Amino acid sequence: MQKMDTVVYDAMHVGIEAAQAAGKILCDMLETATVREKAPKDLVTDADIAAQQCIESRILAAFPCHQFLGEECLQPNVIQAMTSNVEWLWVVDPLDGTVNYAHRMPNFAVSIALMHRGQAVLGIVLDPMAGELYVAILGQGATVNGRKLQSSTCTKLDSALIAASFPPQVQKDSIEIAQFVDILVHSQSVRRLGSAALNLCYVAQGRLDAYWAGFLKVWDVAAGALIATESGAILSRHDGKPHDPWGGELVVAGSEQLHRELRCRLQAVEQDAC
Ligand code: IPD
Ligand code: CA
Ligand code: CA
Numbered sequence: 001m002q003k004m005d006t007v008v009y010d011a012m013h014v015g016i017e018a019a020q021a022a023g024k025i026l027c028d029m030l031e032t033a034t035v036r037e038k039a040p041k042d043l044v045t046d047a048d049i050a051a052q053q054c055i056e057s058r059i060l061a062a063f064p065c066h067q068f069l070g071e072e073c074l075q076p077n078v079i080q081a082m083t084s085n086v087e088w089l090w091v092v093d094p095l096d097g098t099v100n101y102a103h104r105m106p107n108f109a110v111s112i113a114l115m116h117r118g119q120a121v122l123g124i125v126l127d128p129m130a131g132e133l134y135v136a137i138l139g140q141g142a143t144v145n146g147r148k149l150q151s152s153t154c155t156k157l158d159s160a161l162i163a164a165s166f167p168p169q170v171q172k173d174s175i176e177i178a179q180f181v182d183i184l185v186h187s188q189s190v191r192r193l194g195s196a197a198l199n200l201c202y203v204a205q206g207r208l209d210a211y212w213a214g215f216l217k218v219w220d221v222a223a224g225a226l227i228a229t230e231s232g233a234i235l236s237r238h239d240g241k242p243h244d245p246w247g248g249e250l251v252v253a254g255s256e257q258l259h260r261e262l263r264c265r266l267q268a269v270e271q272d273a274c
Contacts, residue, residue: 007088008121008137011063011114015090015124016133018058019110022051022094023128026101026108035102041168043098048072051094055112059090066090066114071219089115091245093219097195106130111197113222120245123223123230125197134201134227142204142230149231152206152254157183157261160253163191163199165213176214179269183212186265200224203252204231210253210262212238218245228252234259238266 029047038044052070060068066088090112095101097108106129114122123142125134134149136142142149154160162183166176184190191208193199196216202208204227222245229235235243235252240263243250251266253259 004116004121008114008116011122012124012135012137014059014062015112015114015122016126016135018055019112019124019126019133020128021058022054022110023126025051025054026095026110027128030101030104033101039168041099043102044072045095045098045102047101048095048098051110052092055092055094055110059092063088063090068092069219070094071217085117086115087117091115091120091219091222093197093217096197096220100194105194107193107195107198109195109197109201111219111223113219113226115222120222120226123226125201125223125227127198127201132201134204134224136204136223136227136230138226138230140230142227144201144205149204149227150206151204151228151231151233152209154209155255155257157187157258157265160187160209160258160262161189161191161207162187162262163193163202163208163211165196165199165211165216166192167215175270178272179212179266182265182269183262196220197224200228200252203233203254204228206254209255210251210258212249212251212262212266214238214249216248216250221245221250225250225252236263238263238270 033045033047052072067086068090070092093111101108110126112124121138123136199211
């Protein structure tokens with residue numbers, strides 16, 4: 001246990017420095033980055049690549065025996081291998097919110113998580129434009145710029161501000177759009193902010209009362225999910241089963257009551273569509 005705590009604290013310092021260095025690269029390249037499509041509406045820029053290289057080199061220099069999974073260096077067989085029981089695995093999204101970034105909208109983040117045998121033990125999310133650094137260690141709470149985070153106490157859907165994420169190729173007649181319309185009508189309002197990692201941090205901070213998504217990747221959520229749960233938020237799959245960071249979907253809310261109400265509505269729409 002002593003050894004594990006030491007690794008996690010050392011990792012926190014290295015991870016924060018890597019996030020800050022990557023955040024500086026993103027800010028420096030904001031006006032000049034070149035953008036291309038990996039798939040329709042799924043963007044990558046040369047800033048994503050530069051930020052990831054910066055993070056990877058710092059982390060592997062400090063922890064040469066650890067594994068590294070970054071969004072921009074992937075082959076499908078590599079991802080598969082990573083899902084197995086690796087002892088120490090860093091999961092990194094060098095730029096979450098690429099569409100915002102490509103349009104020079106300031107809502108984007110660097111997301112860095114450390115997993116121990118499949119469980120996130122450290123989460124770091126940096127919003128470099130706002131200068132907000134979110135950090136959580138498993139079992140030790142979450143902070144923003146050193147201040148303790150506490151999720152919202154809102155218990156009612158009709159007074160809740162909620163965010164949603166959609167996949168890049170969302171279809172007109174899809175369940176996601178039906179869910180969006182349903183929650184828009186029944187909540188105070190719904191936002192689509194463009195960064196899953198920041199949505200999770202905003203739930204941790206109480207800026208958002210809840211957030212749901214259906215198609216996320218492990219690098220979108222691994223850090224933010226820990227930050228949200230360490231701030232007291234409730235997180236699960238849409239069916240209420242435990243959240244799996246490799247599983248794609250999540251529903252998270254500051255309070256248990258709001259989580260239940262939101263989850264029930266999302267599920268009711270899913271079942272209606274069956
Ligand atoms: C995306 C963002 C977005 C979510 C997408 C993700 P990227 O990540 O988190 O909010 O809706 O599903 O792919 O591509 O900007 O790293
Ligand atoms: Ca992402
Ligand atoms: Ca990304």
